[in-house]
Amino acid sequence: MKPYVVRVALAKVGFALAKKASRNQTWFDRIARRVLERVLKFNFDLDEMVLLDQGYDPDELERYQNRR
Amino acid sequence: MPGVPSVGPSAAGSRSIPRPHQRPGIETRKALCASCDIACSVVTEIQKGRVTRVRSSDNPLFKDNICIKGIVAPKNFANPDRVLYPQKRVGERGSGQWQRVSWDEAMEDIGLRLKKIIAEHGPEAWAVSTSQWNTGTDHGLGRRIMNHVGSPNWISGVALCAGNTAAINRLTYGWYPWPDYDNTNLIVLFGHNPGKNSWVPIYNQIQRVKARGGTLIVLDPRKSECAEMADLWLPIKAGTDAAMAFGWLKVILDEGLYDKAFVERWTVGFEALKKRADEFPLERVSKITGCDAATIAKAARMYATMGPSVIPWTPITDQQRNSTSAIRLQSILRAVCGYLDVPGGEALMGFHPQIISESEIEMHHVLPESQKAKQLGSDKHPAFTYRGQAALREPCKRVWGHEYANQVTGCFMANPSAVFRAMAGEGPYPVKALFSFGNNTLMGFANMPLILKAMLNQDLIVVQEHVMTPTAQLADYVLPGDSWLERPWMFDGYGWLSIYKPSQQSMAPPGECKSTFELWKLTANALGMPEVVPWATLEDFYDYRIAKLGIGFEEFSSTYEVHADTLEFRKYEKTGFATPSGKVELYASILEDLGFDPLPYFRDEPPADPDFPLAMFTGVREGEYFQTGGRHIPEMRARKPEPVLFLSPGTAQQLGLSEHEWVEVETRTGKIEIMVGIRSNMPDGLVRIPHGWWKPETEQGLGKLSGALRYADAMLCPDDDDFIDLEQGIPHLKGLPCRINKLSGAPR
Numbered sequence: 001m002k003p004y005v006v007r008v009a010l011a012k013v014g015f016a017l018a019k020k021a022s023r024n025q026t027w028f029d030r031i032a033r034r035v036l037e038r039v040l041k042f043n044f045d046l047d048e049m050v051l052l053d054q055g056y057d058p059d060e061l062e063r064y065q066n067r068r
Numbered sequence: 069m070p071g072v073p074s075v076g077p078s079a080a081g082s083r084s085i086p087r088p089h090q091r092p093g094i095e096t097r098k099a100l101c102a103s104c105d106i107a108c109s110v111v112t113e114i115q116k117g118r119v120t121r122v123r124s125s126d127n128p129l130f131k132d133n134i135c136i137k138g139i140v141a142p143k144n145f146a147n148p149d150r151v152l153y154p155q156k157r158v159g160e161r162g163s164g165q166w167q168r169v170s171w172d173e174a175m176e177d178i179g180l181r182l183k184k185i186i187a188e189h190g191p192e193a194w195a196v197s198t199s200q201w202n203t204g205t206d207h208g209l210g211r212r213i214m215n216h217v218g219s220p221n222w223i224s225g226v227a228l229c230a231g232n233t234a235a236i237n238r239l240t241y242g243w244y245p246w247p248d249y250d251n252t253n254l255i256v257l258f259g260h261n262p263g264k265n266s267w268v269p270i271y272n273q274i275q276r277v278k279a280r281g282g283t284l285i286v287l288d289p290r291k292s293e294c295a296e297m298a299d300l301w302l303p304i305k306a307g308t309d310a311a312m313a314f315g316w317l318k319v320i321l322d323e324g325l326y327d328k329a330f331v332e333r334w335t336v337g338f339e340a341l342k343k344r345a346d347e348f349p350l351e352r353v354s355k356i357t358g359c360d361a362a363t364i365a366k367a368a369r370m371y372a373t374m375g376p377s378v379i380p381w382t383p384i385t386d387q388q389r390n391s392t393s394a395i396r397l398q399s400i401l402r403a404v405c406g407y408l409d410v411p412g413g414e415a416l417m418g419f420h421p422q423i424i425s426e427s428e429i430e431m432h433h434v435l436p437e438s439q440k441a442k443q444l445g446s447d448k449h450p451a452f453t454y455r456g457q458a459a460l461r462e463p464c465k466r467v468w469g470h471e472y473a474n475q476v477t478g479c480f481m482a483n484p485s486a487v488f489r490a491m492a493g494e495g496p497y498p499v500k501a502l503f504s505f506g507n508n509t510l511m512g513f514a515n516m517p518l519i520l521k522a523m524l525n526q527d528l529i530v531v532q533e534h535v536m537t538p539t540a541q542l543a544d545y546v547l548p549g550d551s552w553l554e555r556p557w558m559f560d561g562y563g564w565l566s567i568y569k570p571s572q573q574s575m576a577p578p579g580e581c582k583s584t585f586e587l588w589k590l591t592a593n594a595l596g597m598p599e600v601v602p603w604a605t606l607e608d609f610y611d612y613r614i615a616k617l618g619i620g621f622e623e624f625s626s627t628y629e630v631h632a633d634t635l636e637f638r639k640y641e642k643t644g645f646a647t648p649s650g651k652v653e654l655y656a657s658i659l660e661d662l663g664f665d666p667l668p669y670f671r672d673e674p675p676a677d678p679d680f681p682l683a684m685f686t687g688v689r690e691g692e693y694f695q696t697g698g699r700h701i702p703e704m705r706a707r708k709p710e711p712v713l714f715l716s717p718g719t720a721q722q723l724g725l726s727e728h729e730w731v732e733v734e735t736r737t738g739k740i741e742i743m744v745g746i747r748s749n750m751p752d753g754l755v756r757i758p759h760g761w762w763k764p765e766t767e768q769g770l771g772k773l774s775g776a777l778r779y780a781d782a783m784l785c786p787d788d789d790d791f792i793d794l795e796q797g798i799p800h801l802k803g804l805p806c807r808i809n810k811l812s813g814a815p816r
Binding site for chain 1 (some may be wrong): 121122127129132135144148250578703
């Protein structure tokens with residue numbers, strides 16, 4: 001594991017980038033997002049149903065709700 | 069010292085605007101998922117006026133905090149059987165005969181009947197049961213109205229899930245701490261098993277810590293998913309967390325692995341604690357917990373020397389005969405090892421300085437002391453009641469600026485079992501009205517036969533729900549509630565984290581569904597006290613709470629992802645701890661004053677019951693469902709269509725059981741039917757029962773209650789003295805005696 005001071009510094013940089021990235025308003029924000037997406041490359045153990053999810057068709061939901 | 073900037077969910081001041089969708093006609097909104105109690109940041113996609121997709125947040129801090137319960141939310145709330153209009157019971161209680169009425173008619177009648185009950189029996193005859201923490205939408209307004217009316221009898225499932233942990237932590241150091249996952253070196257999970265569809269942000273945090281070289285210790289009777297990725301797994305006997313923690317403490321004290329400077333300067337009762345720990349040599353601990361002494365010692369040394377370490381909250385320790393002592397011991401381990409309020413340890417966050425907390429909204433100070441004294445259960449089991457927390461009022465004001473800190477809404481509750489007994493006519497005074505909001509009360513606590521009797525003895529039951537739950541089926545009025553897709557929301561970190569997260573409304577509520585805010589406002593009006601809820605709308609209410617930020621809720625919700633004060637550690641160096649002594653109370657003066665052992669202890673289990681030779685572990689929630697909810701969602705039922713118990717191949721063979729066979733599980737309290745699931749990771753003799761099963765598609769009404777009487781684990785759980793924690797009066801759900809009876813005939 002990296003020394004504590006290094007982790008603090010990295011956390012500060014990461015946090016600054018995250019603040020920019022999540023604003024999503026300027027080109028720099030988008031670049032920050034790209035950088036973070038590359039850095040934060042955790043292989044999260046997401047459920048396949050989540051990974052494949054494309055949402056619902058609004059008409060399908062309407063039919064389901066009204067039992068048609 | 070100032071806190072370390074964090075790239076985890078504890079990040080302060082994080083802003084976010086969702087990316088617009090590439091396709092025209094699809095609008096995106098920012099929301100917090102309330103399909104469970106975690107409040108993950110998500111993005112909703114809206115077409116034709118309805119939410120068609122829920123995906124994870126665009127904010128890199130919260131990326132991948134999503135699970136299957138969130139993504140099926142559009143289908144969940146489009147349920148064709150959803151309650152859309154106020155329903156009034158017209159037949160006998162539980163007859164299943166309803167009449168649609170207007171909100172005005174319903175609230176007028178509810179107000180009249182509640183006022184009559186209060187006039188006849190006193191305000192304490194009105195009880196409220198909510199899952200405020202889970203749905204997070206009550207905002208303390210229920211307590212506020214109850215406090216003005218004069219009733220102390222508010223209960224919630226948090227009595228046995230986190231709320232009680234918060235209350236017990238306060239006895240030791242005045243505030244319930246939160247793990248600093250971003251900087252910790254080691255995580256200890258006492259039976260907790262966050263996964264890809266349950267407590268997902270915590271699961272992701274654990275993965276992050278592991279990915280950067282951190283260590284994971286898991287204590288669990290079965291080799292759970294988290295145990296699989298642990299560096300050290302202790303197959304602890306169910307229900308023995310307190311003994312295990314004593315073992316760790318004994319090793320740490322004997323070997324001098326504790327933070328001597330902190331203990332000397334900031335604790336009271338160390339010598340007495342040491343003497344108590346001496347009663348737990350590893351041989352004894354090993355015998356109680358079923359783990360070998362060398363492994364226990366190894367785990368203790370890892371915790372104490374590889375830190376800063378964290379012991380996150382766990383629902384498992386909450387639900388044991390020795391819950392108070394076990395939670396206290398976890399608190400003590402944190403403190404003596406120097407992990408309290410330090411980076412990588414567990415942070416005491418306090419109130420947000422600029423946002424009005426729910427504790428303040430609740431106005432506990434207006435409830436007269438004479439009414440607080442009537443709180444049910446506070447005589448025998450006071451730990452989380454007004455009486456048990458009273459000595460913390462002054463210290464809390466001194467350190468945190470407010471007298472009442474209702475953390476995880478669990479710090480000033482009545483005891484649920486005592487309330488149900490009073491409802492059933494077996495208490496010191498009658499309780500004749502129950503409001504159950506977003507909370508399937510019948511199935512949410514131990515001793516369901518008692519709760520059923522209690523509900524049948526009520527003059528008025530009002531339920532707010534999405535579906536006709538077994539509890540709703542017994543009501544006088546069922547009022548339609550909105551969902552998290554259909555309302556704005558401001559999450560307050562459970563009054564625990566000082567973190568505020570806004571959620572935008574994504575679609576209009578269907579039918580006549582209303583928010584809990586509106587319902588409480590209407591209740592205040594119906595009781596003739598409109599001034600108690602003076603805000604016209606939910607947005608006005610939020611504007612009031614965040615006024616000091618200098619922005620309105622609309623701007624707050626459209627820009628912020630999280631609003632938190634900058635985290636500061638070791639605040640106690642300036643203020644002391646919020647306890648009567650101002651220090652960490654290893655020897656709890658509050659417990660002593662209440663007549664309990666001020667030191668942690670271990671109460672042995674009652675003698676073995678030869679008629680019930682197996683041990684049962686229940687209260688377990690499945691990834692597809694949250695508590696008793698979600699069984700009506702087709703995608704979830706396709707994945708998990710039936711309740712399934714887990715037992716080992718050896719136990720199955722011994723009992724002659726086969727996979728998918730239907731059996732009956734029985735305790736001295738009741739019995740249920742369930743399918744057999746044989747799992748190689750289960751220890752012999754232990755039966756694991758899932759929580760909260762009923763089948764919404766089956767027959768409603770008294771006698772069936774949509775399968776609740778046939779499948780709900782609450783039918784099995786006792787609340788008599790042998791199977792409760794003494795200080796809190798909460799049930800022991802981890803290691804109950806049970807037996808399995810074979811069933812003949814075709815599968816159900």
